[in-house]
Amino acid sequence: MKRSSKWAAAGLFAVSALGAIFTSMPAAAQSAAKARELVIYSAQGYDIAMGAAFQKATGIKTVVDDMSTGPVIAKAEAERSNPHWDVIWFDGDSSMQSLDDQGMLLRGWTPNDFNNYTPLGKSLVAADKSYFPGGVTAAAAFAYDPKILPAKDVPTTLQGLLNPMFKGELAMNDPSISGPTYPFVAGVMQQMGLAKGKQFFLDLKKNGMHIYRTNKVTINALLHGRAKLIWVQDSALIADKVQGDPIAIAYPKSGVYTLPDVLGIDSHAPNMKAAKEFVQFVLSKAGQDVMINPANGGGDSYYNPVIKGIKPNPARQQTGINWVRVNPIQAANVENSLKAWFNDNITY
Numbered sequence: 371m372k373r374s375s376k377w378a379a380a381g382l383f384a385v386s387a388l389g390a391i392f393t394s395m396p397a398a399a400q401s402a403a404k405a406r407e408l409v410i411y412s413a414q415g416y417d418i419a420m421g422a423a424f425q426k427a428t429g430i431k432t433v434v435d436d437m438s439t440g441p442v443i444a445k446a447e448a449e450r451s452n453p454h455w456d457v458i459w460f461d462g463d464s465s466m467q468s469l470d471d472q473g474m475l476l477r478g479w480t481p482n483d484f485n486n487y488t489p490l491g492k493s494l495v496a497a498d499k500s501y502f503p504g505g506v507t508a509a510a511a512f513a514y515d516p517k518i519l520p521a522k523d524v525p526t527t528l529q530g531l532l533n534p535m536f537k538g539e540l541a542m543n544d545p546s547i548s549g550p551t552y553p554f555v556a557g558v559m560q561q562m563g564l565a566k567g568k569q570f571f572l573d574l575k576k577n578g579m580h581i582y583r584t585n586k587v588t589i590n591a592l593l594h595g596r597a598k599l600i601w602v603q604d605s606a607l608i609a610d611k612v613q614g615d616p617i618a619i620a621y622p623k624s625g626v627y628t629l630p631d632v633l634g635i636d637s638h639a640p641n642m643k644a645a646k647e648f649v650q651f652v653l654s655k656a657g658q659d660v661m662i663n664p665a666n667g668g669g670d671s672y673y674n675p676v677i678k679g680i681k682p683n684p685a686r687q688q689t690g691i692n693w694v695r696v697n698p699i700q701a702a703n704v705e706n707s708l709k710a711w712f713n714d715n716i717t718y
Contacts, residue, residue: 411435439460508603509554523535531599540598543588609669
């Protein structure tokens with residue numbers, strides 16, 4: 371969600387305004403100005419608010435280019451040999467791992483507040499310290515209308531989705547379009563094994579599973595009676611439930627796949643010092659207070675904190691969730707082939 375005009379008034383520069391500012395500057399002045407600013411490529415609901423809070427706290431001019439995940443990654447990759455960004459921030463460590471595999475991220479640096487991570491938070495940090503989680507959501511949870519589907523009939527395992535009672539009544543997102551969806555598809559493959567995982571999705575398709583483009587469309591299918599059970603990112607479900615939609619959320623006991631929001635620093639960041647300060651700010655109490663407030667982040671604020679002492683939004687369930695970490699290296703290695711297989715065999 372873009373809120374550039376709101377924050378530009380408070381001194382935070384939106385990307386669209388930069389061209390006009392720099393065009394009138396001599397080349398040397400342009401270089402100096404860019405060296406002083408911090409540029410963030412992000413797909414988070416709270417990113418503009420975070421940029422404004424960081425700028426206010428540090429005095430560092432902060433530019434947030436707010437896009438959806440696909441365009442964020444594509445833009446960063448297009449600038450691989452000549453980066454114009456310092457920090458990149460989006461949901462999904464498998465996609466961030468792909469950038470790391472290409473040598474695009476700073477490795478081996480540890481934030482000052484690293485020990486503030488919870489055990490779950492530390493488990494989501496890249497092995498080579500190339501990216502860091504700010505929070506975590508479930509890549510997919512079950513949602514249903516309790517007036518239509520009794521809680522006792524909601525599956526507690528993934529195999530329960532194959533029950534004939536869900537024939538033509540289950541829906542999920544397209545992993546090639548929906549950023550949060552690929553990690554849970556990869557998680558299923560990891561947990562079941564590739565051959566059994568593929569067969570599981572083929573069986574779901576045979577049972578009439580619907581594939582929609584994004585969270586919004588899939589949730590609307592539930593609300594309008596086109597599905598009795600849906601399988602999408604839990605923060606989106608919580609946001610709609612808070613707004614009053616008749617949604618109940620269930621986490622399968624067989625496991626829920628982790629979907630952390632992750633921050634990486636360009637290995638050749640134009641403003642490396644400020645980039646490190648920004649990551650540390652996000653992981654601090656001041657930064658987390660910005661993230662956890664739905665007024666700043668909308669649905670993205672309904673996450674499970676991974677920093678000690680941060681209280682989650684009370685609308686979010688915190689206990690009774692069996693977290694299964696999706697191996698980001700493994701998921702990144704098969705992402706293109708797995709998405710292609712899903713598109714050819716499940717989505718079509």
